[in-house]
Amino acid sequence: MPTSRLEAFSDGVFAIAITILIFDIKAPTNTQHLLPALIALWPSYLAYVISFLLIGLLWANHHVMFEHITRADRLLMFFNTLLLLVVAFVPFATSVLAATLRNGAGENVAVALYGATRIVAGLLFIAIWSHANRGGLIDAGVTTPAIRRMTRHILFGPATYAIGAVIGYFLPIVGVVIYALLILLYWLPIPQRKRVGQKVGSR
Amino acid sequence: MPTSRLEAFSDGVFAIAITILIFDIKAPTNTQHLLPALIALWPSYLAYVISFLLIGLLWANHHVMFEHITRADRLLMFFNTLLLLVVAFVPFATSVLAATLRNGAGENVAVALYGATRIVAGLLFIAIWSHANRGGLIDAGVTTPAIRRMTRHILFGPATYAIGAVIGYFLPIVGVVIYALLILLYWLPIPQRKRVGQKVGSR
Amino acid sequence: MPTSRLEAFSDGVFAIAITILIFDIKAPTNTQHLLPALIALWPSYLAYVISFLLIGLLWANHHVMFEHITRADRLLMFFNTLLLLVVAFVPFATSVLAATLRNGAGENVAVALYGATRIVAGLLFIAIWSHANRGGLIDAGVTTPAIRRMTRHILFGPATYAIGAVIGYFLPIVGVVIYALLILLYWLPIPQRKRVGQKVGSR
């Protein structure tokens, strides 16, 4: 099976999950003192920006990974569905995180839940990538070094987030800062991956 | 009429219906005792996972079926719209199921409603597939054995769910377990269907 | 400008508007007497089914119309955006209609609002189609009789709905029945339109 409709369906889920993050920021019902009321929503804005960049990043990684994968089988579709299940769960984890930051209670559990969500997403990326490698679903034109770089990149994610989640359970604010830094770090243009993309991007 | 925009529109409805399942899991407003509050939401997580895999499965089946169907007429579009109507109804049936599991009341009706939703979806798959066969909308390259396998696969769904729904009305928990097992069974890679997909997948 | 991204964007709006109709059907919070509570929601189911078939129909008509139109200019995009604005308004009109049927009050205004929404959508179809004809945006391979049939089809919609809305203001239930019949009538396979589709569908 070609991967085009799988990509279209996944794009849809990523796009919806990223856009519904805004539902967690509610307009103040009392608009008499609007500016302070808007400022008081800062935990929601913070959670919105972090999660938007996270889902955007997961989408970008999904996009790059599926430029290497050209065929899908039943198991790949199953792993991909599980990944989308976790992506669609991010708005809930975000909502919990924002609620604890607003309430000033429960941040450690919320930061750990958020990190765990990201780790499971990373494990599913690993599952998709290893299955595609074992099952011969990778494009024949992709070189072995390109596959190795992608593998390293995919393994790196869950490992770093696990550290952030453990630290975040004890020092929630530090955990949030680690997540934000990891997301920005991932977004920065990484020379070697760009080269991979260009090699494969000609399809 | 070619089926490309029909597939794109259907992909959109499937993607939205699957993603909005998360709306039924609400972040606890009191985050003082967050961990027990999160654990108490287990019926919502259970319903979320089952329905996510169900809609993902319906999407995958839709995808495979429309690899065989290459043209659409008015009646096919009508049946497809009815199928999407039922797919978009799944989040409601899921919400009802989760509410009864949380409340510990009304599970038998909720399990039967959930099964009925799945059965009606299955009947609409049958309607689309038989109409496509009668109306000459199937790709000329699809072999008769491939059509027979698809027909068997499509008939199998509603039959097994009907059993689950009847049992579930009397033993709700057993019904939920049957649904979960049926969904997993369907997701498992089935050798003969994969071969079908590869034959047709060359378009 | 080609129309492919315009169609993709429109497909997205149609798919979201049709799927969010389900949000108006809320799971009963008290599940002790679930079956009567579910049955009491009948006005919501009725409004859901009618509006799902209506938006599906508008999508199908949009699809057929844009098989004839091959290029887009700024004004066409503006008219198309206004049409999408009305399509996204349908869930609100549906919600109002269901509320009045549940409350047993205000049905005449709700039925008129619903019909007016459909009429404005129809007028925007006319605006898009006449602008495309005047502006030379129609595919060169479309024959004059095919254009005339499409024109007749497009003019027919608002005219019949106007009758339904006027009658519905005085006899709301009759108005709802007229809407339902008109939607079903439109969905039935109409021989001449099918032929148009096949001529053009070869692109």
Added chain:
Amino acid sequence: MPTSRLEAFSDGVFAIAITILIFDIKAPTNTQHLLPALIALWPSYLAYVISFLLIGLLWANHHVMFEHITRADRLLMFFNTLLLLVVAFVPFATSVLAATLRNGAGENVAVALYGATRIVAGLLFIAIWSHANRGGLIDAGVTTPAIRRMTRHILFGPATYAIGAVIGYFLPIVGVVIYALLILLYWLPIPQRKRVGQKVGSR
């Protein structure tokens, strides 16, 4: 990397952000005096129409810009994600604006917030466009005058909105009128841009 999936993902976010604007208009719960209750919602309709045309316009501009850009790198994807973050924020800014118009309090802050949202979106258009120019991501067939016209068009947006936001902070109603006029002005067919589109549109 080609831009096709980036465009599909962006189309999805634009389509969802534009459609969920309708969630801010709630059906009256008391339908005894439905007509006055519906009329009392005029600030919500006004905000809905303005924001629908705004997001539609941003989508159209995104569409035209990406007809010039043929390749994406990591930084372009990052800027595009930030732009989508702002687009998905528009429903919140709209909801705040409608709330202040209904309450008759806080309009100046709401109008300034709305304008600021539009300005940030405009700055991100500038960031994407300059990065694409510097990074050699523009289609080789695009002429220098076409690039200059696009640059002027992109710079024009935030400048005019800044004026609207400043005036709107002191005279909120005038600010809303300025926004509405700017959006309509942008939607009007501009001869030179249409020509640009036709040159590039042949891809």
